[in-house]
Amino acid sequence: MKVIQMENVSKGFNKSILFKNVNISFDKGKIYGVFGPNGSGKSVLFKIICGFIQPDRGKVNIHSDFKQPKDNFPKSCGIIIDHPAYIANKTGFENLKRLAIIQDKISDDDIIETMNKVGLDWKLKQKVKHYSIGMKQKLSIAQAIMENQQLLILDEPFNGLDKKSVANMRQLFTDLNKTEGKTIIFTSHNQEDILMLADTIYEIDNQQISIYHN
Ligand SMILES: Nc1ncnc2c1ncn2[C@@H]1O[C@H](COP(=O)(O)OP(=O)(O)O)[C@@H](O)[C@H]1O
Numbered sequence: 001m002k003v004i005q006m007e008n009v010s011k012g013f014n015k016s017i018l019f020k021n022v023n024i025s026f027d028k029g030k031i032y033g034v035f036g037p038n039g040s041g042k043s044v045l046f047k048i049i050c051g052f053i054q055p056d057r058g059k060v061n062i063h064s065d066f067k068q069p070k071d072n073f074p075k076s077c078g079i080i081i082d083h084p085a086y087i088a089n090k091t092g093f094e095n096l097k098r099l100a101i102i103q104d105k106i107s108d109d110d111i112i113e114t115m116n117k118v119g120l121d122w123k124l125k126q127k128v129k130h131y132s133i134g135m136k137q138k139l140s141i142a143q144a145i146m147e148n149q150q151l152l153i154l155d156e157p158f159n160g161l162d163k164k165s166v167a168n169m170r171q172l173f174t175d176l177n178k179t180e181g182k183t184i185i186f187t188s189h190n191q192e193d194i195l196m197l198a199d200t201i202y203e204i205d206n207q208q209i210s211i212y213h214n
């Protein structure tokens with residue numbers, strides 16, 4: 001089952017073309033890695049998939065099981081793109097709690113369990129403004145997975161993480177995929193992260209996105 005299908009998608013900004021007639025799809029229950037150098041359009045690709053940016057031509061089809069009733073946005077989707085906005089003067093737990101209240105689906109224990117999984121101490125009194133880049137990254141991953149989201153769209157999830165945290169996060173994503181069947185799409189400019197985790201690799205090159213065979 002195809003969760004996302006992109007048909008003849010083209011996108012450029014001003015005179016620079018990023019994508020020309022891109023046709024790719026993402027199947028349910030698999031892990032996809034997207035790689036390409038800085039500026040190749042990884043974040044733009046994810047914004048197009050999430051409906052934050054419209055393609056110039058072509059379309060993105062989201063499977064009805066994964067779509068909001070009224071529009072084409074993916075639902076039950078955990079997203080990290082660019083730098084998430086947090087309330088700087090609150091703790092990590094308080095920030096996640098504030099987000100959890102919106103949907104009111106999860107308990108404090110669920111938040112605590114998620115924080116443990118990503119390697120954050122939920123009792124930490126430190127405000128998010130004093131968090132390191134890696135800690136902020138863990139917080140954004142927590143936010144993307146804490147409500148049992150079925151589709152995870154993670155832009156550079158390993159950025160800023162130390163070696164041990166990268167290994168922990170890789171294991172976490174593998175578990176979410178293998179034991180809970182989550183569909184995961186992530187980007188990295190680091191080929192090793194992609195090779196170790198992805199079932200299918202898409203490479204952005206020369207305005208095209210194609211399957212990378214290693
Ligand atoms: N909203 C925008 N307006 C104009 N140019 C943009 C916009 N978003 C991204 N770009 C440009 O598109 C290119 C790809 O950006 P991006 O997807 O962020 O690259 P990356 O692969 O590093 O994630 C960059 O040259 C960037 O400057």
Ligand SMILES: [Mg+2]
Binds near residue numbers: 042043044156
């Ligand atoms: Mg990017």
